[in-house]
Amino acid sequence: MTARPVVLITGASSGIGAALARVFAAHGHDLALVALPDPQLDVLADQIAAAARVRPITLPFDLTQYDVGARIAERLAAHGAEPAFVVNCAGFGLVGAAAELDPAEQLAMVDLNVRALTDLSLRFVDSLKRHRGGLLNVASVSAFLPGPGMAVYNATKTFVLSFSEALHRELKPGVRVTALCSGPVPTRFQTRAGIRAALPRALACSPEFVAQEAFAGLMAGQRLVVPGAGNKILRHLLPLIPRVVLLPGKLWAMRFAMRQPAQRAPTFFRRVLR
Amino acid sequence: MTALKPVAVITGASSGIGAALARVFAANGHDLAVVGRRQPLLNALADDIAAHGKNRPLVIPIDLTRVDSPVRIGHELGARGLEAAYIVNNAGYGLVGRAAELDRSEQLAMIDLNVRALTDLSLRFIDSLARRRGGILNVASISAFLPGPGMALYHATKSYVVSFSEALHTELAPLGIRVTALCPGPVPTEFHGRAGIDAKKLPRLLTRSAEWVAQQGYDGLMRNKRVVVPGWGNKLLRFVVCAAPRRILLGATDRTMRGRALPQRWPKRR
Numbered sequence: 001m002t003a004r005p006v007v008l009i010t011g012a013s014s015g016i017g018a019a020l021a022r023v024f025a026a027h028g029h030d031l032a033l034v035a036l037p038d039p040q041l042d043v044l045a046d047q048i049a050a051a052a053r054v055r056p057i058t059l060p061f062d063l064t065q066y067d068v069g070a071r072i073a074e075r076l077a078a079h080g081a082e083p084a085f086v087v088n089c090a091g092f093g094l095v096g097a098a099a100e101l102d103p104a105e106q107l108a109m110v111d112l113n114v115r116a117l118t119d120l121s122l123r124f125v126d127s128l129k130r131h132r133g134g135l136l137n138v139a140s141v142s143a144f145l146p147g148p149g150m151a152v153y154n155a156t157k158t159f160v161l162s163f164s165e166a167l168h169r170e171l172k173p174g175v176r177v178t179a180l181c182s183g184p185v186p187t188r189f190q191t192r193a194g195i196r197a198a199l200p201r202a203l204a205c206s207p208e209f210v211a212q213e214a215f216a217g218l219m220a221g222q223r224l225v226v227p228g229a230g231n232k233i234l235r236h237l238l239p240l241i242p243r244v245v246l247l248p249g250k251l252w253a254m255r256f257a258m259r260q261p262a263q264r265a266p267t268f269f270r271r272v273l274r
Numbered sequence: 275m276t277a278l279k280p281v282a283v284i285t286g287a288s289s290g291i292g293a294a295l296a297r298v299f300a301a302n303g304h305d306l307a308v309v310g311r312r313q314p315l316l317n318a319l320a321d322d323i324a325a326h327g328k329n330r331p332l333v334i335p336i337d338l339t340r341v342d343s344p345v346r347i348g349h350e351l352g353a354r355g356l357e358a359a360y361i362v363n364n365a366g367y368g369l370v371g372r373a374a375e376l377d378r379s380e381q382l383a384m385i386d387l388n389v390r391a392l393t394d395l396s397l398r399f400i401d402s403l404a405r406r407r408g409g410i411l412n413v414a415s416i417s418a419f420l421p422g423p424g425m426a427l428y429h430a431t432k433s434y435v436v437s438f439s440e441a442l443h444t445e446l447a448p449l450g451i452r453v454t455a456l457c458p459g460p461v462p463t464e465f466h467g468r469a470g471i472d473a474k475k476l477p478r479l480l481t482r483s484a485e486w487v488a489q490q491g492y493d494g495l496m497r498n499k500r501v502v503v504p505g506w507g508n509k510l511l512r513f514v515v516c517a518a519p520r521r522i523l524l525g526a527t528d529r530t531m532r533g534r535a536l537p538q539r540w541p542k543r544r
Contacts, residue, residue, distance in 0.1 A: 097445050098396075098397055098441070098442060098445060099397060099400040099445065099446065099449075103394065103397050103398065106393065106397070107390060107393060107394060110385075110389055110390050110393055111390070114385055114389055114434070115382060115385050115386070115390070118381065118382060118385060118427065119378070119382060121373075122373055122374055122378050122381070123378065125374040145437075146436075146437045146438070146439075146440035146441040146444075147437070147441050148441045148442075148444035148445050149441075149445070150441070151437075151438055151441035151442055151445060152393060152438065154437055154438075154441060155393075155434045155435075155437040155438035155441065156434065158433045158434055158436075158437040159389070159430045159431065159433060159434040160430075161421075161433075162420075162421045162422070162426075162429050162430040162433040163373075163421070163426055163427065163429075163430035164421075165421035165520065165524065166373070166421040166422050166423045166424075166425075166426030166429060166430065166524070166527075167373060167374075167423075167426055168524070169421075169423035169524040169525065169527075169528055170372050170373060170374065170423045170424070170426060170528070171374065223520070223521075239516065243440070243500065247440065247441070247443070247444040248444060250441075250444075251444055251445070
C-alpha cells in the first residue's frame with residue numbers, strides 16, 4: 001500500500017501559512033496543517049474541506065518542542081499520509097534590543113525558526129524524492145541584512161536562506177527547494193513582533209499575493225522568490241550600502257516600527273538614537 | 275560583599291583556536307574561565323597557563339549542546355566570585371556530506387551548539403560585560419559568506435553568527451561593549467577530523483595557524499572591529515564570493531566539499 005501524498009504546512013492557522021494552504025488546495029493538493037492549538041486552524045480546515053475533496057489533516061502542535069518532528073511523522077503515518085511537499089512557514093520575530101528582550105523568548109525563536117525548520121526540512125526527504133515534490137522555506141528580506149533592533153530574527157532568516165540555497169543544490173534535480181523572501185506582509189506577525197507603525201507601502205504585499213508567487217516559484221524550481229518589485233529592488237540595493245550606514249539605519253527603522261503616536265520608544269532606543 | 279573579579283569566558287577551549295585564544299587572552303593579562311567537554315585537556319591548558327606565571331584559569335567541563343549549560347556556567351562563575359568581562363564563543367563543529375544523508379540528530383545538535391548556545395551566552399552576561407566595558411568575540415567562519423552545498427548546516431549556522439554579531443555590534447556600542455565576528459578560513463585543528471575533511475587537502479593560500487588567527491581575533495576585538503577576516507587570501511575570497519553569480523558559486527562549493535571530504539563521508543549519489 002502506498003501512502004497518500006500530502007503537503008505539510010506549518011504555521012498554517014493564519015497569515016502567509018493559511019494563504020499557502022488555500023493556494024495548494026486550489027491546485028488539488030491534499031494538506032496536513034500544523035499550527036499551535038487554535039480554533040482558526042479548524043475553521044480553515046472546514047473552509048478548505050467545503051471546496052476540496054478531502055479535509056486537511058490538522059496537527060495542533062507546538063513546534064518549539066524538540067520531539068515534535070517525530071510526533072508529526074507518527075501522526076501522518078497514522079493517517080496513511082506522507083509529505084510530497086513540506087512548507088516551513090511557522091516563525092516569529094521580536095522587535096527591540098536583544099539585550100532587553102526576554103532571552104527565553106529569543107531562544108524559542110531559534111528553536112522554531114531554525115531548529116524545527118531544519119528538522120522538518122530533512123526528516124521527509126525520502127518521501128519528497130518519491131513524490132518528486134519540494135520544500136518551501138519561508139525566510140524574509142531580513143535575510144539579506146543584519147538586523148540591529150531585530151537581531152535574532154534577521155539572523156534566523158539568514159540561516160534559513162543559506163540552508164535552503166545549499167539544499168536547493170544538494171537535492172537537485174529530484175526535489176525542488178525554494179526560499180521565500182517576502183517583504184512586510186500584514187499578518188499576526190506584526191502584533192507578535194511588536195510592530196505598530198504602518199508598513200511601508202512600496203514594500204508591503206498581501207499574504208495571498210505572496211503565497212501565489214511562492215507557489216509558482218516552487219513549482220518552477222526557483223531557488224529564491226522575492227515577491228514584489230519594491231522588495232526585488234531592495235534586495236539588490238542592500239549589498240551596495242556600506243554597513244556603517246546600513247546598520248544604524250536599520251536600528252532607526254526598527255525604532256520607528258515600534259512607535260505609536262501616543263507612545264514613546266522604549267529606553268534602549270532613546271539611549272542609542274539620542 | 276566583596277567585589278567580583280572579571281574573567282574572559284572562552285568556550286571550546288580544549289583545543290584548536292579556542293586554546294590559542296585562551297593563551298592570547300592570558301598573555302594579555304586577562305584572567306580566564308575555560309569551557310569545554312574534555313576536562314583533562316582543559317586542565318593541561320590551565321596548568322600550562324599557570325606555568326607561565328599567570329593566574330590559573332577556572333576550568334568548567336560542560337557540554338554546551340545541553341540547554342541548561344549557559345545557566346550552569348553562570349552559577350559556576352558566581353560561586354567562584356567571578357563575572358564575565360569577555361565572552362568568547364568559539365565552541366562549534368561542522369559536518370561534511372549531504373544534509374539529507376548525514377545523521378539528523380547530529381546536525382540538530384550542531385544548531386544547539388553553533389546557534390543556540392552562542393546566542394544564549396552572548397545575551398546572558400550583558401550586564402557584567404557593560405560594567406567591565408568588555409566584549410563578545412563570536413567565532414564564525416568565511417563559510418558565513420556563502421551557502422554551502424556539501425556542508426549546508428555548518429554554513430547556515432555561521433551565517434547566523436555573522437548576522438547576529440553584526441546586529442549586536444551596533445546595538446551594544448552605546449553600552450561600551452565591543453562585539454566582533456571572527457571569520458577565519460581553514461585552520462588546521464581537530465575541526466576537520468570531526469567534520470570529515472581530509473586535513474591534507476586544505477588550500478595553502480587560505481590556511482592559517484590557530485595561534486595567528488587567535489591573535490588577529492583578539493586584536494580585532496580590542497579595536498572593536500565588526501568583522502575580522504584573517505589573511506589576505508580569505509579577505510579576497512570574501513569579496514569574490516559576494517560578486518560571483520550564485521549558481522556558479524553553489525556548484526563550485528559542492529565540488530570543493532566533495533573533493534575534500536574523507537571518502538567514507540561521501541557516499542555515492544544515487
